[in-house]
Amino acid sequence: MSDLTIALDIMGGDHGPPVILTAALKAIQLHSDFHFILCGQRQAIEPALAILTAQQRSRLTVIHCDEVVEMGDAPAHALRNKKSSSMRKAIELVEEGKADACVSAGNTGALLTLAYYILKTLPGIDRPALISVMPTTSHHKVFLLDLGANVNCTSEILFQYGVMGSVMASQVTGNASPRVALLNVGEEDIKGNAQVKYADQLFRNAKGLNYIGYVEGDDIFTDHADVVVTDGFTGNIALKSSEGLAKLVINEVKRQSQMNLMTRLMARIALPLLKTIYNRVNPDQYNGASLLGLRGIVIKSHGNASAEAFYYAICQAMQEAKMRIPEKIKSKIETVLLEQL
């Protein structure tokens, strides 16, 4: 029996509180070993709670927050002028030890800034990174980071990301020695920019990491590596461009299948097949990016997440809380840095 607590920002996301609440209520109903704190406008939350049993209701706290971080708010504005926002409150609960993790589907820039400012990074970590699991050809999990938390990465930061990714992969998959790779434009030693080349040296000199060298963009979706490390600029564009191609495939299936009677019939018959493919590449399946490297757990859901997708993000927060990921990262980075002395 766990007595862990998850704080949820009810106000974030493109679809507003109803979608987030649907996911939150599902989590409350299905996970009796967790407490939940719902941060947001009480009048938006309370009516939805009527469906809960008294026991479920007892595992739930509502904290009323006056303000909402809007999708268009500049991060600095959210930080300075919205001190009682639901997003900030959820993060503060983690910082105060009242919650073990928090989840938001709100403004990414604001979430990164608030989390970095309030929680601070772990010792030995300069900047946090967004990490997520990618779909692969073999149903094996590849963790890609950074997905956009930090667009300017030094070699040292790339190295720290490798350590964090290795901890995450090893905790989630149970693989004691996950293969860590650097994303590059070729596999040969001479390829790449200065940051990547020096990061490669740092990895080669480190002990306690299973570093396998460079991989290319297409290797993100194969089983060449378990952790793929890159800067937040490239990582974000790799993620978004592959999502773009996934959308292209999905649209093409729809378009082709409506071309004429014959293709409609073909598509109707092949529907389960097409649906499986759709599900494999649909970014919603992989919702919930973790912000790693902070002194607490913060999960970022896609802004346009459905209730189902937001529920995945909550599950991820629960999993990381159970695994105590920040403590594991702290311990691993200490070991790796000590080995270098």
Next chain:
Amino acid sequence: MSDLTIALDIMGGDHGPPVILTAALKAIQLHSDFHFILCGQRQAIEPALAILTAQQRSRLTVIHCDEVVEMGDAPAHALRNKKSSSMRKAIELVEEGKADACVSAGNTGALLTLAYYILKTLPGIDRPALISVMPTTSHHKVFLLDLGANVNCTSEILFQYGVMGSVMASQVTGNASPRVALLNVGEEDIKGNAQVKYADQLFRNAKGLNYIGYVEGDDIFTDHADVVVTDGFTGNIALKSSEGLAKLVINEVKRQSQMNLMTRLMARIALPLLKTIYNRVNPDQYNGASLLGLRGIVIKSHGNASAEAFYYAICQAMQEAKMRIPEKIKSKIETVLLEQL
């Protein structure tokens, strides 16, 4: 009647001369208004020419080259030690004015280095860029550059890439004012790294370009822009990661369709539909990246191109030779730079 000449490196590519020769012979047979110079080992080439008519043979020159740039050769080694390679000869023919364009499926790094060294960049262009057309949701052409020629890009170089991409898009599609965008991690002004932010300023201050601001990774596959500009590191990874996802989809179709009798039947019936989707995302369809910004036309084919895919690359060389792309870029960059004075 054109009297343009295309030089082909017969020795490059993963599959060796037979595949390249098949493509070359097809081009010779189908395009009677072009001359071809085949660079490579005479003994590998001559026997294949027997199928040509005397008229076809008269439009063809074979230049024997002793050496071959291997896929594993370091660019510096290819430059210094393989002075009579087929790749180098093809580029030298362009430099000497004996060919209007050249095509190679060989070692990318060596091709970029040799082309840069032998042909030099146009006035006003600091570095060449690899450009290619991407598949989109609406069958409209999006040109993405740089795909990996230059991993370290200043803002000025990104700006030059925008000018080059604009010329290419306008020549190929006939659109007099193609929309040029910068690839970034968000569409808001505050997003991005220093190079991208300053390049944005250069584009905003320039006249004679239809600059539309930032786009994100998924916009590469939509019709938001006609030209998407990024540095060679990010561009290569965007291209490769979307190719990786395309391969994932194709493999998933194959895997799912062999699961059981029912899915086999579904796949059989939906085969034409699946084939259309496959063709839309299959990187072979988009084979032939142009090296822009040089004083001559160089087309890089995928190393693992099939004869069909290499033939596309030859067609692209012929098209660019007809359009005299380098002259058009020279003229456009002069105009844009003069406007800035």
